Amino acid sequence: MKYVSFGNSLKSLGIVQEVLVLGVMMVSIFSLLYFDFDLKVKIGIMVLAIALLVLTSVSSQLLNMQKEAAKAQR
Numbered sequence: 001m002k003y004v005s006f007g008n009s010l011k012s013l014g015i016v017q018e019v020l021v022l023g024v025m026m027v028s029i030f031s032l033l034y035f036d037f038d039l040k041v042k043i044g045i046m047v048l049a050i051a052l053l054v055l056t057s058v059s060s061q062l063l064n065m066q067k068e069a070a071k072a073q074r
Helices: 016-035 039-073
Strands: none
Touching: 016 039
């Protein structure tokens, strides 16, 4: 049985996914540091950025697990 691990999640991302994740993180950090938003808005931006990062890594790992399972059935 395979387990989803967040430690190796960035190793399984493709180049396009890595660029998109890094872009989202850079935009969120830039918006938090340089724009004068309310604290609630800043917290919301970070929650959305972290949720996107976690969902991207989990979906990438699940797709890799499905590919391995399809190869094993052949």
